[in-house]
Amino acid sequence: MADSWTAREAIAAVVDGGRFTELPDAAPEVPHRTDASWESDGPIGWPGYGQSLARAEEHTGERESVVCGTGSIGGTDAVVVSFEFGFLGGSLGERTGDRLEAAYTVARERRRPLVSLIATGGSRMQEGMRALAQLQRVARQSALLRGSGVPQLAVLRDPTTGGGWATLGAGADVILALPGAQVGFAGSRVRPPGADPGAYTAEGQLAAGQIDAVVRREDVRDALARWLRHLTAAPWDGPPEPPGSLAPYADHSRTPTGWETVLRARSPERPRADAYLTAYFDRVQEISGDRCGGTDPGMRCGFGLRRGRSIAYAAQCGTATLPAGYRTAARLVRLAGRLGVPVLTLIDTPGAANDAEAERAGAGAAIADLFAAMATVRVPATTLLIGEGGSGGALALAAPGNLWAAHDSYFSVIAPEAAAAILKRTPDRIPETAGQLRLGPRDLVDLGIARGVVS
Known part of the structure; x- marks a missing residue:
């Protein structure tokens, strides 16, 4: 009717x-x-x-x-x-x-x-x-x-x-x-x-x-x-400030080992994207879907108001990111660029979904498209690593040259378990491998990947 x-x-x-x-x-x-x-x-x-x-x-x-x-x-x-x-x-x-x-x-x-x-x-x-x-x-x-x-x-x-x-x-x-x-x-x-x-x-x-x-x-x-x-609303002036860390339970009295850093980032007690977005924004409005037939509940995208000014955001929620998630984020970044609204991204994923369905849905092309969107966006962009940073599936969401890390996070070229398997190491050597990857927040700063550790 x-x-x-x-x-x-x-x-x-x-x-x-x-x-x-x-x-x-x-x-x-x-x-x-x-x-x-x-x-x-x-x-x-x-x-x-x-x-x-x-x-x-x-x-x-x-x-x-x-x-x-x-x-x-x-x-x-x-x-x-x-x-x-x-x-x-x-x-x-x-x-x-x-x-x-x-x-x-x-x-x-x-x-x-x-x-x-x-x-x-x-x-x-x-x-x-x-x-x-x-x-x-x-x-x-x-x-x-x-x-x-x-x-x-x-x-x-x-x-x-x-x-x-x-x-x-x-x-x-x-x-x-x-x-x-x-x-x-x-x-x-x-x-x-x-x-x-x-x-x-x-x-x-x-x-x-x-x-x-x-x-x-x-x-x-x-x-x-x-x-x-x-x-x-008037856009935020300049790059968005990275949200403060929401990890009061973490013990910062000593520098954790690489494997301890990984376990901390994987802890169920660690704050996720929802907590960061709630603390950072006064109000949010979310977009949904990639306009190509898919959605990804593990990627939240939208526009938030902070002190009356507009910031676009794309946030991973701790799950493996689907091709639809990358396409939705790319859609958000390009829309923000057209409207002149700066972008904040939150990284938290063990990596891109890598099952057969993800491949059929165009995982590689979707990741490439998000890399391109982030590389060419004409508005200021800021990224905070809030948990796991699993390889290229996480890096695609990062603002080039403006990445920050929370204390309870890590970023790695590959997961320690996968690295050990490729090197034909026994499982008991996974913690050793994690340390060799230099994946902790301070390591990221020393390597010139992150600008600083957010406290």
């Missing part, structure tokens, strides 16, 4: 006080379009199209399938785009493209975040390829807005399918969806027979890493307000 919200009801539900200023209709120059092409039955002469438009206008009170304007959400000024599903199924036609292009232009010129409240069945078949070509217009405008450093947020209503999902929806930086909403490129009438219906729902897309959260209708305004605060 289609979303019962009309376009203007959706706007009223999220805009402060319902105060919304609609943008005037705009019709920029589009190749091959003439006034004559819109006489009667549209650009391809679809029989009865003109009558369908008239009925849609009479039924909804709208002149097109999308309403665009400006308003404030939680105190943050934004450009709002809302689809009217009652107008020919919220389909995208040429005049829809006119309105969307105008909205993106206003967002870019005024540097206001763009919020899309989407309910669409896809491109308008009665306009043929002229309708489908609007997806290129929208994609271009989205890319221009992304390049200008202005965030895009989408709320997926029911349904969000076809080109609307593949441009405004999936192309947004943060994607929220209503419970049970139909979400997918293929609409219900064009899917393969026997296709799993769960894959085309908001909940299915969340599990597949394609959206960030499923939000109840009554919570949408608050969720958007929180996200807008985090994405538009």
Whole structure:
């Protein structure tokens, strides 16, 4: 069943006080379009199209399938785009493209975040390829807005399918969806027979890493307000300061051996990422998923507010990192770079997941992509090693030249057990091997890998 919200009801539900200023209709120059092409039955002469438009206008009170304007959400000024599903199924036609292009232009010129409240069945078949070509217009405008450093947020209503999902929806930086909403490129009438219906729902897309959260209708305004605060707050000035160590139980009266350092980092008593993030940030908003079909609960990524300023974070949670985790972190780092928000990363993993499923999911390519994102990000980045630093699977998350270490941590080219096995040493020589690897926090400083040990 289609979303019962009309376009203007959706706007009223999220805009402060319902105060919304609609943008005037705009019709920029589009190749091959003439006034004559819109006489009667549209650009391809679809029989009865003109009558369908008239009925849609009479039924909804709208002149097109999308309403665009400006308003404030939680105190943050934004450009709002809302689809009217009652107008020919919220389909995208040429005049829809006119309105969307105008909205993106206003967002870019005024540097206001763009919020899309989407309910669409896809491109308008009665306009043929002229309708489908609007997806290129929208994609271009989205890319221009992304390049200008202005965030895009989408709320997926029911349904969000076809080109609307593949441009405004999936192309947004943060994607929220209503419970049970139909979400997918293929609409219900064009899917393969026997296709799993769960894959085309908001909940299915969340599990597949394609959206960030499923939000109840009554919570949408608050969720958007929180996200807008985090994405538009003044960024932290310079590299984020590394969080302080949270390891009061550790005995620092003497320098531990290498093996003792490893055991300390592996201790179940040691603080994990959750504790560090809670202590460091006032509030956080988390993204979810790699947009390639996967999620990793062992990698937390999002934006936090510290003393009113925004910092992006990616934090490993002590488990072997999945390919989806690396891709999610790379997505976060690149988004932070576009928005000019500095990055904090917390390293804590025994290494990259190395089972057959991880290899099939592209572990090598995912790690390489995160290395590239961290190496090229144009905002300050800081890394704190809070536990285990297992080889390249941990190093991929490290900020080059700005790594710090907690007392209860280690970083190693390889795990001591694996090193001993490769060297054909007996298990009783694992502690000796750990010492030879020089993997402790002070060793990392002496080797020029870490800048200091956080106390």
